[in-house]
Amino acid sequence: MKTSPIMSSHHFSRRTFLRGVGVTMALPWLESRTVWGDAPVQTVQPNNQAPVRFGALFSGNGFRSGEWWAKGAGQEMELGKVLAPVTDLREKLTVFNGLFNAEALKGNIHSSQTGNLLSGAPLASGGEIRSGTSVDQVIAQRYGRSTKVPSLVLGCERSNAGIHKNYSMLYSSHISWSSPTTPTPLELYPALAFDRLFKDGATRSDQSVLDAVLAEATQFRRNISSMDQHKLDEYLNSVREVEQRIERAGDNGELQGWRPTLDGPNMPRPADGIPQDLSEHMRLMCDIVVLAFQTDTTRVCTLKLNNDHSYLRFPELDANEGHHQLSHNNDDAYLRVNQFFLEQYAYIARKLDEIQEGERTALDNSMIMYCSSMMSGGHDAGQLPVVVVGGAGGQLPGGRVLDYAGQPNRKMASLFLSILDKYGIRLDEFGDSAERLDEV
């Protein structure tokens, strides 16, 4: 561990007391890498090759019914109207038909269809909050330690408060979960997301502050209930994680062989606040995802374009109703909004594809997924709209439509097991699945 001489004594004491109270054992994983124990997981890529990045984009409420489909392969692939914006990328595209998330069918509608989309875990109802660690955070916790920021969790719509049909609407607003009880807080502000990637504001003094609050919280940990200890551990871990980031600052660039094509941002810091114009907001977030990957500041991003049960409106697309109402209307206006979302997806993919990393493009070295909580506005989650673009560093041939409809292994969690393999994370089970998708 690299430490400045001034701080080393604190590290010693901090570690000692953390051990003393057994924090190490109780730590739930956050949006972070392993703190002690596990060695860093290396991607299956050799050292001189670019790392594989993972991205997931989400929009709620499904799509115009009957317009999400794909058939054929490679250049011959035909796409439904919703997917039309990614037509030019079809040779790098993998379309998954017929996948579903069994746990999402067990609750009610909307909120209980979203919170476990990337985990396949059962959702707690009745005001309790419990899902499962989502696939992006599993990657971040095991693989994100190589980068300055383990993962970015972005959104373009504020979270919903309240309870809907006995499920917290937190579930409608969070696809990324750092632990089964920790929905990862979303960054809505482009400027703050940008700062997270590139600002090195933290100082030695910050570290002293963090040392102090960590020591203090540990004193309290003794006298509170075990349930509260678990919650306080979220805090202890977060403090610890931020401290480690400060320590790690400057450690970047120690990779052997491969170097990112860009050292720093090639765009100005976005203006403070949330852009008034929704398309500008989304575009900035897309740019930040691309920039994060290109500079290798992080390798894991999720971008929630809107919530399930969303109230966003798109008057510039000549759609007057809110997104949720639009999804029930299922008309041309809704299709325009669907396509607008897929255009964001295509935008990220194209930009990555323009970045040459050796023989491959950045897109070839990525897996960018797009999915929704239901197929159409009618709450049908019997099969989900799922598509991945990018080659996972040569591990995922594109131009394919994989059809799992009617097959026993048609679980989203199986896809996630396969995806995790691409990052060298070989799990026996994930969510409700213990099988991989053979074709992936």
Add this chain to the structure above:
Amino acid sequence: MTAPRQIIVSLCTALHLLLVYSVVAGAQPQTFDSLGARYDQETRPLLSRFCLECHSTDAKEGDLDLERFATLADVRQDTKPWQKAFEMLTLGEMPPEESDQPSADERDQLLGWVRQYLDAEALAQAGDPGPVVLRRLNNAEYTYTVRDLTGVELDPAREFPTEGAGGEGFTNVGNALAMSPSLLVKYLDAGKKIAAHAVLLPDGFRFSTSTMPGDWADEILGDIRALYATYSDTVALGLGSELGNVNVHGDTPLGLAGRLPLEKYLAAAATIAQQDEIQIGTVETIALKHELSASYLHSLWETLTAGEPSFLLDGFRERWRDATPDEAAALAAEVAGWQKTLFTFGPTGLIGRKGGRSRWMEAVSPLVTQVELRYAVLPAAEGQEGADTILDIVITDAGDGNEHDFVLLHQPRLVAADMPDILLSDLLQGGADTNAPADPAEPTEEPPTATEPVEAAWHCVPPVVLDASMFGKHPDGHEIDAHSLCVHAPAVIQIRLPAASTAGREFVSTASLDPDTGAEGSVQVLPVVHGVHPPPVIRSGLFTPEMSVIYSVVSSIFSDHQTVRFRGAILTGKGLAGENSAARRRINEAMDEYRQLFPPALCYTQIVPVDEVVTVLFHFREDDHLSRLMLEDAQRSRLDRLWTELQYVSESPLKQLDTLELQLEVVLGNPQYDSIVAMREPLYARGDEFRQELTDSEPHHLEALVEFATRVYRGRMTELMAEQLRGLYHQFRDHELPHDEAFRLTLARVFVASPFLYRLEDVPAETEPGPVSGAELANRLSYFLWSSLPDAELSAAAEEGRVTAGDTELLAQTQRMLHDPRVRRLATEFACQYLHIYDFDPLAEKSETHFPEFADLRGDMYEESILFFTDLFQNDGSLLGLLNADHTFVNDRLADFYGIQGIEGDVWHRLDGIQQHGRGGILALATTLAQQSGATRTSPILRGNWVSEVLLGERLPRPPKDVPQLADTVPEGLTERQLIELHSGQPACAKCHERIDPIGFALEEFDAIGRRRETSASGLPIDSHTRMPDGTEIEGLSGLRDYLLQTRRDQFLRQFCRKLLGYALAREVQLSDKPLLDDIMEKLRANDYRVSVAVEQIVTSDQFRKARGKE
């Protein structure tokens, strides 16, 4: 069609047996023995027949295994599945349609047992504090807490991620409040931002809305000026005004403010004078009534009614004694005349320089020992014959009698350049060229003060026409210089100066008191030329001298000394010891007394000198008159404190040194250098002293920080933690961070600390639930009612153990807090979340095309809802008023929107009789109506569902998969209602929609932004007649309101209480809370449904006062 519907209706009524309302109140609770026996004999066999095929340990459909419950003991291990089973049974969802169905009796038997078991279990577990997960402050609580701690409206959580809800649907539930590294960084940044608002003061610190030291100084300046303005007249007089002897450079827009508002006091004092009996109390009362300083009014009263005789005051006292309040202006004007004589004003920018003045307003004395009398006779215009000049030398006794008043006029003469002087004694003897003997002139004017009832000495004396015989002798007969005059005051010597011999010459003489006979005299001497000089205004034998002040300008940057001239000064004799005659001392004392009581200005309100182009001084304080005359002790020390703070915050003693050096550089080698360099020594000395003060204050800051942190930590501070805080500060200092930075970082650290961010509560030592500590209970109470930390009063009650000692103090604090304005936060955080209108303000969910007015109205709509609930809590309203209130709150815009006339302005009014406008209660709030609508049209489904789920707590079955779609816009020829009816008519949908749509139809009288309407969006008439699920026919808002009040009252109230309880406990309401809810309902019925009754029941419950024991 009717059969299944009846089942649904009756079943959904049954659902609410459990928590929503209790129909078995009073029924004998079942013993577990009898329940156990019945479980074995009746229930278990029924389960086997109808349930276990799917819900076996193997199949476990829907994650439900009922097979494992072999006996009641097993059932009691895990109650949750039975609550779920009860729900599914009552909803009619189980057993599923395709399975074997129990008979009605069997169903009743099964359901009956489950209900009785759950009731028994609820009683057995009653008061269980439940699982309450450690709560992080949510964004709102964090913000309110920071604001209450700092006293400043900061918004540090503005860019924090929004939070989700848990428990009963509120954002204050621990498990919905996650922490993450990125959020932690936000807290750290926010802590630093808050710390940047700290203003360090000599003995501690406070917070400011600003982070700029310049603004902090301005805030203190503002406070000082506000204090000044309380007692002084701050409307600045322009230059050249009444008191405009302030001479400043250029066009500096500096007027004379801070004046003594004498007229008000004289008017009030006249009021006192007219009262029969005068007591101290009366002065105080009058002062209070007129918002005057009692202290000054008292001094004024004392001086005017008593005190030593004074040549300046005696006449004034007489006039005041007879005056009525409306004559106060004239009295004040009289004083103003003397104020102009007794004071001068000068530029403050020069103060401190060598030879410069020391005050802005200085005393000036009109006392002299000799007076130059001069008058230049103008030559006649060409071709015209000049007129003779008539000069009166007016000599008065200065109002104090004429003993010793022998005035010597030294050799009056006419002088001209390059010509020999003409002595008046010669001229009058005919020695000169004149052949026209001086005729006695008739007095041409009446004395100017004829209307004044004065004892003016001089104009009682007829003018004496000067003749040659008057020269050379003293009135007592002895000889004096032959060319001089000696006159006994009062006298007027009239001199006719013939045009022929005097044109172009100047009349010159010197007046002084005769050294032998006039050493103790006092007179005024004033030459008055007929037709040229205005005659002096006489009061009490004195006239007010006229003063003029002339500044000589040395350079364009620095002005220099002033010259003061008087016309009609008071002449005193030289006395025995030089100029210090007894008369002079006496007059000086009288003038001092006058100055002390009547300073024209009380304070220098400008404070920052701007009357010079460049000044050394940053701030100039001159408020001794204000302090002495107007302020009470407490105000005086506050003023002193503010001044100390101003100096401290602006660091002016150090900054002045920089300015001084800069100026010295500029004037190096110039004459000004010497006068400025004189400031150096005192300013440097002050600078050193100030540096020491800065250093001395550092420990105070650290201690104040520890004390502040004690509040921030809300009862969790220990001596060890305090020591750790100090340690961190010293660690920063050891690493050479300056004090300010080390202080702010340590302060920031407090806002990242777990005892601030989390509501830590110790777990009871036993496994049984135990009472929480006083501090913990105080926190629970204040976060429930105020979404913030306890205030000083509640903290003290907790510390002294009163809050945890029985109900009395807890209830008293609760009542106090409910009446406090901070209960607005309960209205916002609880009530608005309960109604699903939280954060309505930025709602951008309406189509601008359809409702362009909405964007400007939504803030007002939200405010109405918040005010409605604030009023409910603050004034202990009836919960029935939620439905049938006949009042609401409006400003002009909202009144206009509601079609109500006569409300003007932005101010919010409570408006009664609102039902006649088709409003009243939560069903008719613009917020709820707009929230439960689409962006372009109303949605009876959303509104109906809202009433059903949110207001009544009903749980609807899950909608079918693939619900059919609705058209975006209503097709031609259909109302929104008809569109919905088309949709809901489909069999798959009817089951639920029959329950919710009719409720929504009743509210079709309101459009999608909550405006009353007669026709639908497509122009068709609105039909708000509808049939409730139980068959009741109703009409519109009033029908729905009456239906809910009469038929569904208990269900509605119980749901409100359930939500309030869930909010208070920050968890889901559970089975064991049922007895408490029963109790609340009973108390509400007995107490006119007053909301405080529900609050009181909650805060005194075991759930609220205890925590679960350790596992």
